[in-house]
Amino acid sequence: MNTKYHIQLSNEDRQELEALIRAGKAPARTQTRARILLLSDENQTKPRKTKEIASALLCSLPTITNIRRKFVEGGLQ
Secondary structure, three states, X not given: OOOOOOEOOOHHHHHHHHHHHHHOXXXXXXXXXXXXXXXXXXXXXXXXXXXXXXHHHOOOHHHHHHHXXXXXXXXXX
């Protein structure tokens, strides 16, 4: 599956997402979305494919595509 929305996180974005997950205070949906973005980041040494992310996080392919689209169009907020 070709990725239409490419994720390239800055160091600040990556640190913010990792802190959100590490704290464990955010809702599960928010943490899952943060994990999707972290695993989709193309700046890491081994970016993962959409199917790998879906199986690792137990979510659907459209969910991953939607999260990527929202990030590309609107940023981290």
